[in-house]
Amino acid sequence: MKELKHFILVGAPASGKGTQGRFLADTFGLHSLSTGSLLRREVESCTELGRKALSYMDRAMLVPDEIVNDMVRGWLSEMDHGAWLLDGYPRTVAQAEALDHFLNQRGTSVDVVVWMDVSRELIEQRIMRRRECSTCGYVVQTPEEECSKCGGKMVSRKDDNMEAFARRWKDFEAMTLPVARYYEARGLVVKMTVSEEREPADVSRDLARKLEEYRQ
Numbered sequence: 001m002k003e004l005k006h007f008i009l010v011g012a013p014a015s016g017k018g019t020q021g022r023f024l025a026d027t028f029g030l031h032s033l034s035t036g037s038l039l040r041r042e043v044e045s046c047t048e049l050g051r052k053a054l055s056y057m058d059r060a061m062l063v064p065d066e067i068v069n070d071m072v073r074g075w076l077s078e079m080d081h082g083a084w085l086l087d088g089y090p091r092t093v094a095q096a097e098a099l100d101h102f103l104n105q106r107g108t109s110v111d112v113v114v115w116m117d118v119s120r121e122l123i124e125q126r127i128m129r130r131r132e133c134s135t136c137g138y139v140v141q142t143p144e145e146e147c148s149k150c151g152g153k154m155v156s157r158k159d160d161n162m163e164a165f166a167r168r169w170k171d172f173e174a175m176t177l178p179v180a181r182y183y184e185a186r187g188l189v190v191k192m193t194v195s196e197e198r199e200p201a202d203v204s205r206d207l208a209r210k211l212e213e214y215r216q
């Protein structure tokens with residue numbers, strides 16, 4: 001049986017990565033890193049890194065590989081032997097190669113890549129409804145005003161509008177789908193195809209079953 005300690009979650013914006021990421025973290029006891037959330041925190045704290053990242057994020061563009069690679073390496077170095085999940089990274093093949101190189105040097109590797117394959121139509125519907133907690137980052141698919149986790153204020157993300165979505169989708173197809181294929185060629189992918197709205201708990205159940213099969 002394969003040991004599953006190092007997870008990667010790949011998927012378009014609003015494909016359910018955040019929700020399934022939390023499920024995986026709870027089920028497998030993983031420390032998780034969402035590069036998007038970390039970047040947004042850097043922006044809010046007005047750090048040097050946040051300032052650099054903001055000019056790209058404001059235009060719904062990918063932040064340059066070197067910035068994100070450094071950030072992720074820093075985080076992974078602190079993880080040491082822990083089990084982890086990366087959500088929203090790698091987003092380009094260059095990032096995937098940099099990650100492989102970094103892990104190889106430390107004598108370790110990615111164990112499994114969960115690919116959330118969700119149709120564009122479904123994602124468009126979701127994006128217009130999505131709200132995120134400005135305090136804890138909790139994401140919901142309904143236009144709520146108060147966070148059910150911490151009571152914080154729920155807001156629309158700046159990049160959740162159709163124009164920004166069109167750009168992010170284009171980047172996703174051009175740059176991130178090749179990442180899924182990069183890992184697929186290595187036999188590391190568990191693919192979840194979602195073509196119509198389903199309860200997150202049902203998707204999690206399917207995902208758990210597929211991971212069990214993959215592990216054998």
Ligand code: AMP
Pocket residue numbers: 013035036037039056057060061062063064065068087088089090091092095159168
């Ligand atoms: P997300 O919350 O994952 O949708 O990320 C929000 C924004 O952060 C993206 O639109 C990018 O500008 C930036 N970002 C997050 N992760 C990455 C990454 N791996 N590479 C480049 N930019 C990223």
